[in-house]
Amino acid sequence: MSPATPAADRRDEIAAGLATVQQRLAGACAAAGRRRDELVLVAVSKTWPASDVLLAYDLGVREVAENKDQEAVAKRAKVAELADLRWHFVGQLQTNKARSVATYADLVHSLDRTRLARALSEGAIRAGREVDVLIQVALDDSQGRGGVDPDALWGLAETAATLPGLRVAGLMGLAPLQGPPVRAFARLHELSVRLQSEHPEATVLSAGMSADLEDAVAAGATHLRVGTAVFGHRRPTLR
Numbered sequence: 013m014s015p016a017t018p019a020a021d022r023r024d025e026i027a028a029g030l031a032t033v034q035q036r037l038a039g040a041c042a043a044a045g046r047r048r049d050e051l052v053l054v055a056v057s058k059t060w061p062a063s064d065v066l067l068a069y070d071l072g073v074r075e076v077a078e079n080k081d082q083e084a085v086a087k088r089a090k091v092a093e094l095a096d097l098r099w100h101f102v103g104q105l106q107t108n109k110a111r112s113v114a115t116y117a118d119l120v121h122s123l124d125r126t127r128l129a130r131a132l133s134e135g136a137i138r139a140g141r142e143v144d145v146l147i148q149v150a151l152d153d154s155q156g157r158g159g160v161d162p163d164a165l166w167g168l169a170e171t172a173a174t175l176p177g178l179r180v181a182g183l184m185g186l187a188p189l190q191g192p193p194v195r196a197f198a199r200l201h202e203l204s205v206r207l208q209s210e211h212p213e214a215t216v217l218s219a220g221m222s223a224d225l226e227d228a229v230a231a232g233a234t235h236l237r238v239g240t241a242v243f244g245h246r247r248p249t250l251r
């Protein structure tokens with residue numbers, strides 16, 4: 013999309029993206045013997061303007077995700093009339109942004125350390141809210157993508173579960189940058205089953221993006237975070 017793309021054309025682009033993703037999800041469900049209503053499609057609107065969020069909403073999207081607090085706050089203000097739109101926060105979250113994120117996020121996918129849990133809890137209490145959080149697990153050793161080491165997951169879950177204003181809703185994982193995602197997603201699913209044995213309410217499994225959503229559905233994902241396949245290729249230098 014160029015800045016000059018007329019709104020009607022942009023609506024068509026997003027409609028086509030959504031239709032393709034819905035078709036892929038239907039196919040993945042059929043292949044995995046799962047029901048479509050077990051899955052939540054989260055449209056990752058980061059880098060795209062608020063006008064795209066409005067178009068997506070008009071096309072039926074009710075879950076969007078952002079990965080930068082400042083961008084999320086500005087975008088939300090522009091579509092404040094969409095009262096039943098749910099906001100997800102994905103990607104690495106700095107502790108000093110956590111209080112702000114806790115005022116609006118319905119589901120934070122990237123809890124990966126105790127300090128962040130405490131900051132989110134404080135923000136939620138101050139805002140008089142309950143914030144659902146997913147613990148992000150590091151599925152490979154690549155640095156800089158966030159996520160707690162699987163061995164440290166249990167302690168973090170215990171701590172987060174005791175903090176007021178937070179609800180541990182499940183796990184999130186990113187496929188490794190190299191190689192097929194199947195083993196990493198299977199490991200994530202195992203961890204999710206084990207987490208639910210101690211925290212039965214932690215039923216969310218956020219896995220799968222544009223490139224690997226079929227593998228994620230096969231591995232038991234409940235939430236798919238899909239940006240490119242819905243909105244197109246992000247061009248960060250232009251926006």
Ligand SMILES: *Cc1c(COP(=O)(O)O)cnc(C)c1O
Nearest residue numbers: 056102103221222237238239240
């Ligand atoms: C951007 C982003 C996505 C969406 O990625 P696509 O490949 O564009 O579908 C999913 N999850 C996280 C954490 C992201 O930052």
